């Protein structure tokens with residue numbers, strides 16, 4: 001039975017979805033969370049559509065088995081490539097593309113939006129199509145930044161690090177040239193590089209964090225369906241990964257509050 005006291009299930013290829021977890025804990029502190037990071041198969045963004053579809057289903061099935069009340073694909077790649085799984089799962093389900101585009105079109109003043117994401121996300125043109133379906137007058141400039149994922153998964157996010165600066169400069173150049181005033185961080189790993197990106201793009205550009213926007217939308221869906229948890233006690237978070245928990249635990253702290261227990265358990269995702 002789907003009840004309001006059940007946890008929210010969130011998944012990503014690795015650490016990136018924790019940007020959504022951070023915001024969910026912030027705006028819905030009483031909710032329990034079950035997080036799955038598919039660290040054994042990260043990155044998703046350079047994989048085929050078939051592989052991404054298979055991974056999305058397995059990840060969601062695992063979370064369903066954990067008895068969650070809603071599933072959040074906190075992954076730009078899954079949200080761009082895999083179908084909406086709500087009917088298949090019989091559960092409320094959201095990805096990150098819709099909530100992120102919603103905010104981006106309300107933010108731009110000059111009608112020029114940049115999108116950065118993984119290779120698969122950019123090849124799908126998911127953000128561009130979603131924006132231009134309703135706002136054909138908005139120019140959308142896309143740039144794939146697959147390399148960013150490896151940096152984040154290895155904790156390389158310091159905006160003062162020369163390597164980080166060089167990489168960001170290289171990938172931001174075409175977007176700067178196109179004079180975007182709004183930049184969608186279309187991969188949930190990228191908010192960890194937000195400071196480096198903001199420095200490179202300048203303060204005139206507003207960054208839209210896909211993890212954050214998805215958290216806000218998740219709250220809205222739960223509210224509308226009467227599924228927000230009752231009670232005032234602090235929610236609990238459980239973490240599961242498909243590779244060594246130690247690697248996940250080492251860097252998860254970069255994304256989350258210091259006081260949170262980020263002990264992770266290993267599961268065999270191929271069983272789902």
Ligand code: DGL
Pocket residue numbers: 012013014016017042043044045046074075076077078118121149186187188189
């Ligand atoms: N964080 C994911 C995304 O939002 C996946 C990155 C990857 O595994 O390539 O696209």
